[in-house]
Amino acid sequence: MKLAARVGQVTPSLTLAIDAQAKAMKRDGVDVLSFSVGEPDFETPSHIRAAAEMALAQGKTRYGPAAGEPRLREAIAQKLQRDNHLCYEAANIVVTNGGKHSLFNIMMALIEPGDEVIIPAPFWVSYPEMVKLAEGTPVMVQTTTESGFRITPDQLRAAITPKTKFLILNSPSNPTGMVYTPEEVRAIAQVIVEQDIWVISDEIYEKILYEGAQHLSIGSVSAAVFDRTIVSSGFAKTYAMTGWRVGFLAAPLPIIKAVETIQSHSTSNVCTFAQYGAIAAYESSQDCVKEMVAAFTERRQIMLEYLTSIPGFTCLAPTGAFYMYPNISKLGINSLDFCKGLLETQQVAAVPGVAFGTDDCIRLSYATSVENIHQGMERLAAYVRAIG
Numbered sequence: 249m250k251l252a253a254r255v256g257q258v259t260p261s262l263t264l265a266i267d268a269q270a271k272a273m274k275r276d277g278v279d280v281l282s283f284s285v286g287e288p289d290f291e292t293p294s295h296i297r298a299a300a301e302m303a304l305a306q307g308k309t310r311y312g313p314a315a316g317e318p319r320l321r322e323a324i325a326q327k328l329q330r331d332n333h334l335c336y337e338a339a340n341i342v343v344t345n346g347g348k349h350s351l352f353n354i355m356m357a358l359i360e361p362g363d364e365v366i367i368p369a370p371f372w373v374s375y376p377e378m379v380k381l382a383e384g385t386p387v388m389v390q391t392t393t394e395s396g397f398r399i400t401p402d403q404l405r406a407a408i409t410p411k412t413k414f415l416i417l418n419s420p421s422n423p424t425g426m427v428y429t430p431e432e433v434r435a436i437a438q439v440i441v442e443q444d445i446w447v448i449s450d451e452i453y454e455k456i457l458y459e460g461a462q463h464l465s466i467g468s469v470s471a472a473v474f475d476r477t478i479v480s481s482g483f484a485k486t487y488a489m490t491g492w493r494v495g496f497l498a499a500p501l502p503i504i505k506a507v508e509t510i511q512s513h514s515t516s517n518v519c520t521f522a523q524y525g526a527i528a529a530y531e532s533s534q535d536c537v538k539e540m541v542a543a544f545t546e547r548r549q550i551m552l553e554y555l556t557s558i559p560g561f562t563c564l565a566p567t568g569a570f571y572m573y574p575n576i577s578k579l580g581i582n583s584l585d586f587c588k589g590l591l592e593t594q595q596v597a598a599v600p601g602v603a604f605g606t607d608d609c610i611r612l613s614y615a616t617s618v619e620n621i622h623q624g625m626e627r628l629a630a631y632v633r634a635i636g
Contacts, residue, residue: 258377262603266587270597281624282597283612286422286571288488290543292525293536296487299528303521310520314512315504316343316496317523323530324496332451332465334479336498342507343518343526347452347482347495352378354448354478354497357506359384363413368399369605370573372422372450384413388605393564393575397424401435405443414446414478417466420453423604423611424573425566427457430464437469446476452495453569455486455537458545461567478503485569486537487529494518494526544570547614547621554625555612558632570615573601577608581635586610589635594627 267285274280291297315321321338328334344350351374359365359382367375369388376386389407391397404415417436419428428436440447447466454463467477482495497507511517548566555563555574563574576586583600587610590596601609614621 254381254383257380261373261377263373263599266591266597266599270591273591273595278595280591280595280597281616281620281627283614283616283624284597284599286485286569286613286615287490288485288540288570288615289617290488290540292488292492293529295532295536296489296525296528300492300521300525303524308521308524312517312520312523314517315508316341316518317520317527320523320527323527324498327530328465328479328498332454332479333468334465334474334477334498336479339501340498340504342497342499342504342511343523344482344495344497344507344511345515345518346493347450347480347484348374349493349515350480350482350495350497351375351448351450352381353507353510354480354499354503355379355382355384356510357503358382358446359413362411364409364411365413366404366407366415368397368403368416368418370397370421370423370601370609371416371605372418373603375416375418385411387412390605393562396564397421397426397573398428398432399436401439404436404439408439408443408445412443412445414448415440416448416450418450419463420456420461420566420568422453422569423571423599423601423609424564425569425571426564427461427463427568430462433464433466434469437466437473440466440476441470441472444476446478447473448478448480451479451481452485454481456541456544456570457568458548459565459567463568475500483526483529486540488540489525489529492519492522492525494522544614547616547618548572550618550621551612551614551625554621554629558629560632560636570613572612572614573604573609574612575609579632579635583607583610586635590628590631593634594631596624596627596631598628 270282321341361383479498483489560578599611
């Protein structure tokens with residue numbers, strides 16, 4: 249049977265492929281240290297698990313509303329009002345099967361053939377593939393280390409054409425860990441309003457910040473940009489709930505209704521009892537988040553010290569998320585070959601930057617133990633010495 253042409257336009261996730269290879273090697277008894285996947289190594293906090301267990305005991309195992317449990321939609325709206333200064337009501341929220349699903353839904357709801365979507369590079373691997381699946385055209389705008397891997401207002405303005413539908417803004421960023429300053433967010437918001445385009449703000453890492461970095465939701469800048477903003481987020485990174493698959497979108501009502509319709513014919517509702525765990529995440533103490541960020545802060549410093557000491561490496565200090573994105577161009581090897589050799593010879597898994605649109609970098613996640621970081625960075629340094 250002939251496959252649909254759209255499938256041939258999409259590249260499988262290299263991040264997940266490398267993670268699968270590393271896990272297969274582990275099953276075969278190989279001592280692999282993986283820095284490839286963006287998954288906190290902590291257990292989901294106990295009060296969140298307890299809430300889901302209670303929901304199970306109470307029989308919360310039936311079909312639910314396609315847009316999400318009303319109590320969770322209300323909790324998300326209150327969180328966005330309180331933390332992000334975004335005037336969303338519960339009706340402006342749709343609960344999705346993870347943050348990734350929220351983004352896929354919005355692409356399907358908004359993009360028509362030929363529409364252009366501006367994506368700053370480096371970018372999360374799934375952004376351009378989702379755009380292509382929706383028959384849109386991804387427009388990559390390359391950033392630099394000098395700009396802190398952040399798109400400038402002039403770059404954004406120059407990339408906009410009559411076909412531009414929206415910009416995808418990811419801060420804190422995967423893969424770079426960079427955070428747009430409030431001043432930079434305001435400047436981008438001004439361009440959004442001037443040029444009358446939309447912005448999808450992917451804020452999945454908003455609570456993971458370092459060195460006084462501030463997260464400003466672009467929709468809070470002004471009423472005009474709020475009317476052009478769609479927020480995507482979820483519970484996976486902040487609350488170590490990657491396998492729970494609970495995310496959400498916040499947007500104007502017509503968009504929410506469109507996404508709800510799409511979801512009603514694709515996945516129906518999100519796992520019901522998992523949503524009760526998400527309610528507990530937002531309605532309970534946030535001390536668990538502070539504890540995880542404190543651990544990430546320690547791991548970040550250790551990995552950064554290693555990477556900045558390896559000859560041929562240069563690495564900006566991330567101010568958010570849990571990734572390092574060192575530049576390896578001085579080593580004279582592309583990112584894919586570098587990562588293949590690193591996994592084969594030192595049993596260390598990293599993601600080549602080519603997956604994120606920049607072939608002179610690699611991505612390393614420090615969402616793993618301090619012990620693994622020490623061992624992995626020693627192996628990485630040995631590999632660099634060997635190829636040098």
